[in-house]
Amino acid sequence: MxxxxxxxxxxxxxxxxxxxxxxxxxxxxxxxxxxVLGPNGAGKTTVVRILTTLLRxxxxxxxxxxxxxxxxxxKVREVIGLSGQYAAVDEILTGYDNLVxxxxxxxLGKKQxxxxxxxxxxxxxxxxxxxxxxxTYSGGMRRRLDLAASLIxxxxxxxxxxxxxxxxxxxxxxxxGVIQELVKGGVTLLLTTQYLEEADQLADDIxxxxxxxxxxxxxxxxxxxxxxxxxxxxxxEQQHIAKTMEIVxxxxxxxxxxxxxxxxxxxPVSTGSVALFEVLKSLDSAGIHAxxxxxxxxxxxxxxxxxxxxxxxxxxxxxxxxx
Amino acid sequence: xRALNDIYIITRRQLLxxxxxxxxLIFSTIQPVMFVLLFRYVFGGSxxxxxxxxxxxxxxxxxxxxxxxFTLAGTASGLAEDMxxxxxxxxxxxxxxxxxxxxxxTLGDSLxxxxxxxVMGIAGYVVGWRPSSGIGNIALGFLFLxxxxxxxxxxxxxxxxxxxDARVVQNVSFIVTFPLTFLSNAFAPTTGMPRALQYFAExxxxxxxxxxxxxxxxxxxxxxxxxxxxxxxxxxxxxxxYMVVIMVIFIPLSLRKYRNYAE
Ligand SMILES: Nc1ncnc2c1ncn2[C@@H]1O[C@H](COP(=O)(O)OP(=O)(O)OP(=O)(O)O)[C@@H](O)[C@H]1O
Ligand SMILES: [Mg+2]
Numbered sequence: 001m002x003x004x005x006x007x008x009x010x011x012x013x014x015x016x017x018x019x020x021x022x023x024x025x026x027x028x029x030x031x032x033x034x035x036v037l038g039p040n041g042a043g044k045t046t047v048v049r050i051l052t053t054l055l056r057x058x059x060x061x062x063x064x065x066x067x068x069x070x071x072x073x074x075k076v077r078e079v080i081g082l083s084g085q086y087a088a089v090d091e092i093l094t095g096y097d098n099l100v101x102x103x104x105x106x107x108l109g110k111k112q113x114x115x116x117x118x119x120x121x122x123x124x125x126x127x128x129x130x131x132x133x134x135x136t137y138s139g140g141m142r143r144r145l146d147l148a149a150s151l152i153x154x155x156x157x158x159x160x161x162x163x164x165x166x167x168x169x170x171x172x173x174x175x176x177g178v179i180q181e182l183v184k185g186g187v188t189l190l191l192t193t194q195y196l197e198e199a200d201q202l203a204d205d206i207x208x209x210x211x212x213x214x215x216x217x218x219x220x221x222x223x224x225x226x227x228x229x230x231x232x233x234x235x236x237e238q239q240h241i242a243k244t245m246e247i248v249x250x251x252x253x254x255x256x257x258x259x260x261x262x263x264x265x266x267x268p269v270s271t272g273s274v275a276l277f278e279v280l281k282s283l284d285s286a287g288i289h290a291x292x293x294x295x296x297x298x299x300x301x302x303x304x305x306x307x308x309x310x311x312x313x314x315x316x317x318x319x320x321x322x323x
Numbered sequence: 324x325r326a327l328n329d330i331y332i333i334t335r336r337q338l339l340x341x342x343x344x345x346x347x348l349i350f351s352t353i354q355p356v357m358f359v360l361l362f363r364y365v366f367g368g369s370x371x372x373x374x375x376x377x378x379x380x381x382x383x384x385x386x387x388x389x390x391x392x393f394t395l396a397g398t399a400s401g402l403a404e405d406m407x408x409x410x411x412x413x414x415x416x417x418x419x420x421x422x423x424x425x426x427x428x429t430l431g432d433s434l435x436x437x438x439x440x441x442v443m444g445i446a447g448y449v450v451g452w453r454p455s456s457g458i459g460n461i462a463l464g465f466l467f468l469x470x471x472x473x474x475x476x477x478x479x480x481x482x483x484x485x486x487x488d489a490r491v492v493q494n495v496s497f498i499v500t501f502p503l504t505f506l507s508n509a510f511a512p513t514t515g516m517p518r519a520l521q522y523f524a525e526x527x528x529x530x531x532x533x534x535x536x537x538x539x540x541x542x543x544x545x546x547x548x549x550x551x552x553x554x555x556x557x558x559x560x561x562x563x564x565y566m567v568v569i570m571v572i573f574i575p576l577s578l579r580k581y582r583n584y585a586e
Binding site: 049082 | 332413414415417419
């Protein structure tokens with residue numbers, strides 16, 4: 001069963017001047033994770049806000065758990081959890097106060113709300129900070145609290161808009177751990193991200209969007225196959241470039257590319273570290289000392305390059321998304 | 324019932340915020356207390372009122388009305404702040420009564436007024452304010468003030484939801500409230516003003532409120548140009564009428580604005 005369905009969503013801003021969504025189609029199978037992957041300004045927040053009843057589309061249909069978001073927004077709100085792009089918790093109140101308040105607003109009753117708040121604080125490693133105002137929290141803690149607030153009543157569908165943007169690598173790891181737990185618990189999740197790696201880690205299914213449209217849809221494996229998997233990168237001294245390109249091409253089976261300025265030789269590889277080892281061995285027996293060698297996973301840019309022939313354009317007029 | 328519960332929780336949040344940031348309470352009382360001292364001791368000496376007990380008797384109702392009038396700014400900027408932080412989105416994604424957030428805020432801001440008025444009353448007493456009308460009327464006077472503040476807080480909701488920036492909200496609110504409170508009988512008799520201004524000042528809801536409170540606190544009223552007109556004869560009824568009109572206009576407008584937030 002499809003738990004989330006979006007058909008032909010169109011949304012314009014500024015009296016039609018900005019076309020944020022341009023006939024977008026999406027669906028999420030019950031109990032699975034869909035990652036909506038796209039660069040700044042692609043329309044990720046807009047689609048999340050439409051599906052969570054915060055914004056009305058100009059045209060198109062959307063249903064969440066079988067409920068129409070336009071005709072029955074109250075019903076939709078009962079089954080969803082939302083953690084928006086900017087952590088939306090009361091800065092002045094403590095983490096504990098926030099969760100109790102939201103619990104009461106979910107009509108749990110004071111006692112139950114307190115129990116649930118403590119559970120969630122524990123689960124998201126916030127117990128120590130529970131009695132501190134949110135303004136003293138780090139970005140990662142804020143994010144976790146925001147996520148906790150959207151899980152007070154176990155939602156049927158959870159929406160996370162760029163849950164790790166702005167977090168440092170450690171915060172990101174922590175957040176991934178938390179989300180993976182949720183996924184194991186069987187939640188239906190729609191998550192937006194700018195990072196292919198994140199989509200890969202967390203999602204069953206990926207929808208790549210650009211300028212308000214889905215431009216590719218599939219599992220992360222399928223997508224990666226389309227993109228060409230990992231790339232091998234080697235940097236050598238000027239005089240070794242020709243020989244190194246030969247070696248890399250031989251291992252890869254594709255003609256290696258060269259960035260002359262960086263003296264960087266790259267080629268797609270399918271065997272990962274085995275290929276890396278082979279290249280190192282060949283370089284060694286050729287007496288070439290590599291300045292830098294590595295395997296690079298495909299990035300959003302690589303995906304875009306493969307899908308559209310151009311890299312992810314970052315919209316210049318990147319506005320704060322409000323209203 | 325659920326709606327009431329939601330409103331109650333939001334109202335309580337408003338109060339919790341105050342307890343966490345006591346500065347807000349301090350600042351919302353310091354300014355009116357300064358006004359009391361300023362007018363009582365700096366200007367008051369040169370205003371001959373002919374009232375027993377002196378200028379402070381006339382002044383205090385004016386200060387009270389001015390204080391509650393600033394509820395407009397408080398509600399507006401608080402709401403604008405919540406919007407800026409995306410907090411409104413969170414509330415709007417919850418399965419709660421959609422008007423609870425704004426109703427709760429207006430109620431919370433009115434409860435803050437109780438505390439502020441209590442502090443003002445005590446400050447007034449210290450500098451010689453002695454209402455002479457008996458406990459019942461005094462209580463009624465304060466109730467009246469709270470009601471006025473509540474009505475204005477709905478204007479604040481509309482201002483707060485309409486503006487794009489919290490600082491704009493502050494400015495707009497002050498531009499609305501300052502002339503209204505000063506072009507009135509709150510601090511000086513209107514009789515000294517040019518005649519055209521007198522008409523404005525005397526029909527001004529702030530003036531009728533001040534006049535009504537003076538009456539309730541046991542004072543004579545002085546109207547200049549409009550002496551004998553309905554508002555001058557019946558400031559209480561006129562004020563009530565104004566409040567009802569404000570609420571009838573601004574409550575539906577504000578609630579609609581909030582609901583249509585999704586465009
Ligand atoms: N309130 C608004 N007024 C005008 N234009 C807007 C508004 N909100 C969004 N837009 C525009 O709509 C487009 C899509 O925005 P959206 O916020 O959905 O993108 P996004 O994928 O979430 O981007 P980001 O990764 O930066 O969060 C962008 O071009 C953006 O500038
Ligand atoms: Mg966004």
